[in-house]
Amino acid sequence: MFDAPKPITPLVQVRGLKMYFPIYTGLLRRHTGDVKAVDGVSFDIMPGETLGLVGESGCGKSTVGRALLRLYEITGGNVVINGTDVATLGPEALRKARPQMQMVFQDPQASLNPRMTLADIIGEPLEEHTDWDSARKLARVYELMDAVGLNRRFANRFPHEFSGGQRQRIGIARALPLNPRFIVCDEPIAALDVSIQAQVVNLLEDLQDKLGLTYLFISHDLSMVRHIADRVAVMYLGRIAELSPRDALYARPLHPYAEALLSAVPEPDPTLARARQRIILQGDVPSPANPPKGCNFCTRCPKAFDLCRQIKPELAEVEPGRFVACHLFSDTAAFSDTRAAGSTGASEAKEHNQQGVTQ
Amino acid sequence: MADGAAPVLDVRGLKTVFRTRGGEVHAVNSVSFHLNPGELLGVVGESGSGKSVTMMSLIGLLPSPPADVRAGTVMLDGRDLLKMSADDLRDVRGAKVGFVFQDPMTSLNPVFTVGNQIMEPLIRHMGLTKREAQIRAAELLALVGIPDAAARLKSYPHQFSGGMRQRVMIAIALACDPDVLIADEPTTALDVTIQAQILELVKDLRQKLGMAIVWITHDLGVIAGIADRVMVMYGGQVVEQAPVKELFANPQHPYTRALLKTIPSLTGEREARLQVIEGQPPIMVGEPTACPFRARCAHAFARCEVENPERRAIDGRPVGQGHDVACHWSAEVAHV
Numbered sequence: 001m002f003d004a005p006k007p008i009t010p011l012v013q014v015r016g017l018k019m020y021f022p023i024y025t026g027l028l029r030r031h032t033g034d035v036k037a038v039d040g041v042s043f044d045i046m047p048g049e050t051l052g053l054v055g056e057s058g059c060g061k062s063t064v065g066r067a068l069l070r071l072y073e074i075t076g077g078n079v080v081i082n083g084t085d086v087a088t089l090g091p092e093a094l095r096k097a098r099p100q101m102q103m104v105f106q107d108p109q110a111s112l113n114p115r116m117t118l119a120d121i122i123g124e125p126l127e128e129h130t131d132w133d134s135a136r137k138l139a140r141v142y143e144l145m146d147a148v149g150l151n152r153r154f155a156n157r158f159p160h161e162f163s164g165g166q167r168q169r170i171g172i173a174r175a176l177p178l179n180p181r182f183i184v185c186d187e188p189i190a191a192l193d194v195s196i197q198a199q200v201v202n203l204l205e206d207l208q209d210k211l212g213l214t215y216l217f218i219s220h221d222l223s224m225v226r227h228i229a230d231r232v233a234v235m236y237l238g239r240i241a242e243l244s245p246r247d248a249l250y251a252r253p254l255h256p257y258a259e260a261l262l263s264a265v266p267e268p269d270p271t272l273a274r275a276r277q278r279i280i281l282q283g284d285v286p287s288p289a290n291p292p293k294g295c296n297f298c299t300r301c302p303k304a305f306d307l308c309r310q311i312k313p314e315l316a317e318v319e320p321g322r323f324v325a326c327h328l329f330s331d332t333a334a335f336s337d338t339r340a341a342g343s344t345g346a347s348e349a350k351e352h353n354q355q356g357v358t359q
Numbered sequence: 360m361a362d363g364a365a366p367v368l369d370v371r372g373l374k375t376v377f378r379t380r381g382g383e384v385h386a387v388n389s390v391s392f393h394l395n396p397g398e399l400l401g402v403v404g405e406s407g408s409g410k411s412v413t414m415m416s417l418i419g420l421l422p423s424p425p426a427d428v429r430a431g432t433v434m435l436d437g438r439d440l441l442k443m444s445a446d447d448l449r450d451v452r453g454a455k456v457g458f459v460f461q462d463p464m465t466s467l468n469p470v471f472t473v474g475n476q477i478m479e480p481l482i483r484h485m486g487l488t489k490r491e492a493q494i495r496a497a498e499l500l501a502l503v504g505i506p507d508a509a510a511r512l513k514s515y516p517h518q519f520s521g522g523m524r525q526r527v528m529i530a531i532a533l534a535c536d537p538d539v540l541i542a543d544e545p546t547t548a549l550d551v552t553i554q555a556q557i558l559e560l561v562k563d564l565r566q567k568l569g570m571a572i573v574w575i576t577h578d579l580g581v582i583a584g585i586a587d588r589v590m591v592m593y594g595g596q597v598v599e600q601a602p603v604k605e606l607f608a609n610p611q612h613p614y615t616r617a618l619l620k621t622i623p624s625l626t627g628e629r630e631a632r633l634q635v636i637e638g639q640p641p642i643m644v645g646e647p648t649a650c651p652f653r654a655r656c657a658h659a660f661a662r663c664e665v666e667n668p669e670r671r672a673i674d675g676r677p678v679g680q681g682h683d684v685a686c687h688w689s690a691e692v693a694h695v
Contacts, residue, residue, distance in 0.1 A: 056550035163639050193405040193640070194577055198621040198633040205632070220550065227623040227633060250625065264555035265625050266580025270603045272626070273584040280559050281552045284520045 010044035011214050012068070012182055017041045017077035019060070019067045023289060035289045037063040039238035040077070042315065047181070050208065050215040052229030052246070054222055054261070058285055060238040061218045065184040068216065069101050070094055081182055099129050099178035106187035108167035112159040118145075118170055119155040125177045144173045147210070148203060165196035172203065176211070184216045189224060201228055222265045226250050231321075234258045237296040238288055240315055243323040254324045256303045295327065303328060366393035367538045367571045368417075373431035375409075375416040378424055385643040386412045388595040390431075391670075393679060394539060399565065399572045401586030401603065403579060403618075405640050409595035410575045414541050417441075418456050419448045436538065454484035457532030457570075461544040463524035467516040473500075473527050474512030480534045499530040502567075504560055522553035526560065533568070543575045558585055579622060583607060591615050594641050594651025597670060601682035611673060611684040613656045650687065658688040 018041075020034035037060045045051045055061045067074045070086050079087045081101055089097060105111035112121055122141045126132055132140075142152050148169040159167055168188060175183055185204065189197040201224060207213060219225050225232055226246060233243040234257065242255035253259040260279040267273045281300045286292055292299050298308040307327050315325040375387035387409045394400050404410045415421050417433040417440060433440040435455060440448065452458070460466040468476060477499055478492040487495060493512065500508035503526040516524055525545060532540055542561075546554040562585065565572065576582060582589055582603065589606045591599040591614065599612040610616045620634040638655040650656070653663040671690055674681040 056552060165639070194579075194618065195405060195621055195636040195640075198635040199637075202633055202635060222551070223623045223625045226625060226629065247629075261552060262625070264551040266551075266554075266558075266578060266584050267625060268579040268583050268607070268619065268622055270583045270607050273580070278555060278559075280555050282556075284522060284553070 008046060011047040011049075011082055012045040012216070013078070013080040014044070014064075014068065015042050015078045015080075017064065017067060017079060018075040019063050019072055020075040033289055035287075036238050036291060037288055038067060039288075039291070041235075041238075041240055042077075043233055043240065043243055045182070045214055045216060047214055048208070048212055049231065050217050050229045052225035052232040053216060053218045053235060054220060054225050054232060055235035056220065056261075056285060058237075058288065059235045060288070061235050062186050064235070065103070065186045065216055065218050069103055069184055071103075099125070100180050101182045101184070102175035102178075102180040103184045103186060104168075104171050104175050104188045107191050108164065108171045109159070109191075112167060112170060112174075114159055117156050117158055118150070121159070121170060122173045122177060125174070129178055140177055144176050147176070147207065148173045163196075164192050165199055168192060168196075168200050169203065172200075172207070176207070179211070180213070182214045182216075184218070186218045187220070188217075189221070190219070197224065204228065222262060234261060237285060237291055239296060239325060240323070241297065241325055243315065245321050248319075248322060254318065254322060254329060255297075255326050256301050256328070257297050260302075295325075364396050366395050367435065368394040368573075369432075369434040370413075370417060371432045371434075373413060373416060373433065374429040375412055375421070376427045376429050378427060382644045383646075385645070385647055386426075386595050387416060388643065388647055390592075390595075390597055391679065392590055392597065392600070394571045394573060396571055397565070397569045399574055399585055399587050401582040401589040402573060402575045402592060403577065403582055403589060404592035405577060407640050407642070408592040409643075410592045411543050412595075413592070414543060414573060414575060418452050418458070418541075419443075419445070420452075420458075450484065453480040453537075454535045455538050457535070457537040457540045459525070459528050459532045459540065459542040459545045462548050463521065463528045464516070466528060467524060469516055472513050472515055473519070474514075477512070477527070477531050477534055480531065484535045495534070496530075499534055500527070502533070502564070503527070503530045504556075505530075520553075521549055522556060525549060525553075525557055529557075529560070529564075533564070533570075536568070537570060540570050540572045541575075542572060544577070545574075546581065547576065547578070554581070561585065579619065591618075594647070595643050596647075596651060596667075596685065598652065598686065599682075599684045600670070600679065605682050609682070611682070611689045612652075612686050613658050613688060614652050617657075650685075656688070658692065660688065660692075662687045662691070 017038055019038040020036050022031050023033045023035060024030060025032045041064055053061045053064060066072055068079055074087055077087065078085050084097055086094065086097055119141050122144055123137050126137045126140060141155065145152055150166065150169055159170065189200050192200060205228065208215065217225065217228055229246050231245050232249050234241045234255065236257050242253065242258045249258065253262050260281050263279045267276065279302065283300055286299055294309040294311055295313050298304045301308065313325045313327045313330055315323050316330065318324045318329040371391045373387055373390045377384040377386055390413050402410045416428045428441060431441060440451060474496050477496040481487045481492040481495055496512055497509040500511060505511055505523060505526055519527060546557050549557065574586060586603045589601060589603050590597050591612065593614050599615045610619055617636045621636060623633060636655050641651050643651065647667050649665060650663040650668055653659040668685045668687050670678050670683045670685045672678050672681055672683045
């Protein structure tokens with residue numbers, strides 16, 4: 001479904017990615033079920049592009065990021081990065097493939113080794129993947145410290161001596177020594193103060209321009225994603241609900257979940273905030289161990305109708321470049337009819353919510 | 360809201376100092392504010408700006424040492440909370456002032472049922488019997504929108520989702536019908552769709568119960584949606600205070616202006632580059648003798664280095680009533 005002729009081949013191609021975490025229960029620890037954290041996710045990322053991946057906590061967005069870099073043994077699907085299918089690589093081949101794909105973690109406090117100096121942390125990938133002498137390594141470390149705006153004098157200090165924003169700069173510098181092409185940024189600004197977030201986002205954008213990086217930018221901050229991403233994928237309960245170019249998504253979200261999510265973001269303008277009609281979703285996200293039958297959003301969807309509770313909608317291109325997994329859009333001819341049906345389904349959906357709340 | 364009525368809470372010149380090995384940290388420095396009946400006061404600031412410490416100082420929730428509430432008066436219901444004994448203060452907390460914390464998982468006790476925890480203040484402060492408390496607790500849970508409330512009283516906190524737990528926290532805070540509700544980043548740990556639910560709930564409860572609320576947050580978007588008046592804090596001080604529409608339309612302090620510019624908009628023009636506030640928030644060691652924002656301020660000049668600016672009204676109304684700002688630049692250079 002992504003086979004439209006394109007002049008450039010995607011750097012990252014993900015097809016039917018599945019990541020299940022087994023549940024073992026009882027005395028015999030029998031395998032009784034799976035938490036379907038990621039359940040059939042497909043997307044492409046073009047070279048030099050930033051794909052935003054948004055969704056609420058527990059929707060599987062971080063798991064996608066980690067699975068892409070083979071930090072988990074994935075349950076199914078293909079992940080082709082720069083021509084190699086990293087999902088099936090053996091251990092040694094995987095180690096050799098690692099330099100081209102790196103990660104920036106959410107919490108720089110937890111992801112930096114407190115006993116290593118800054119120079120050791122940033123230089124560690126070189127230790128592992130090159131046979132450079134120490135002078136050459138140090139030169140590279142200095143170069144990267146300059147690039148992320150850390151003073152060279154700090155090279156022998158430890159992570160605890162830095163503020164949150166500076167630590168995130170270290171986390172970014174550490175991802176760069178081996179000239180990666182693809183970086184997964186997993187909530188890189190979530191732990192930072194508002195005034196520091198902008199500094200880090202600007203740095204990521206500068207580095208992208210300078211080094212031609214490709215990002216998967218995972219975040220729950222929809223306004224920041226609007227700023228940094230070229231295209232945005234909205235995830236819900238392990239699946240992509242909508243994947244659209246940024247401007248199209250924010251101007252007119254198609255999937256009811258994307259619409260509700262965007263309308264829930266507080267707008268920093270008192271007049272606008274009070275005038276706006278919000279869609280308040282009822283209830284909570286169902287458990288990924290026991291997702292609802294049919295569309296996984298049908299228990300909270302204000303537009304759900306009968307078909308939604310029976311058949312799982314597939315992600316399909318409904319407008320050029322816009323992919324939506326929703327029965328409202330599954331057949332363009334029937335589109336207007338289903339819309340009408342959708343409005344009557346609202347009251348039923350509410351009853352379902354109540355069940356979703358209790359365990 | 361009700362302008363002119365006597366404030367429910369009146370804080371003047373509050374000073375809190377932490378004694379540390381690195382010296383005295385002036386976490387709260389001469390903070391004054393009041394809360395009118397039925398009003399929602401938003402308190403905005405970055406981590407370390409002193410917003411939580413201010414609220415915890417005034418109801419005696421800070422451990423001492425290291426904290427030392429050094430000066431000021433906190434008038435609630437005609438009495439000064441800072442002069443009260445620990446026992447008297449305990450009667451005020453829960454009964455007169457309700458508190459909702461950021462993380463509902465760590466602020467609920469995991470080994471007691473939710474019902475138990477809602478009934479505790481009812482029995483302690485209102486003198487209800489266990490039976491009466493149980494009925495009231497079920498009413499409260501229903502009030503905050505938890506379905507099947509009577510049965511859910513027997514559940515433990517871990518059996519609730521994050522949003523539901525925060526609803527439980529609100530039910531506990533509201534149990535004794537407090538005059539003042541202090542909510543410390545109550546939606547920060549929640550997802551946006553759940554946050555929207557809680558914000559709706561609070562709007563609804565305000566209409567039903569009419570209590571005054573102090574809402575601490577770092578999210579200007581949340582403030583824009585619910586607050587009547589906003590107080591911006593930086594480096595342990597109030598740097599600007601104004602009615603919500605006035606603050607967003609006509610911010611005066613360079614920090615407020617910069618803060619409003621750093622957040623990317625969801626609907627407006629998309630900027631090619633985000634505005635940044637360079638540098639780090641200050642650590643307030645020692646008696647402040649200069650403007651805490653000077654190092655990061657684009658407009659700082661000689662006077663900012665030597666004199667900590669006082670709050671000054673810019674619309675002719677007394678400080679605290681209308682729009683006021685603590686800034687030399689805005690006083691001397693920018694015209695009003």
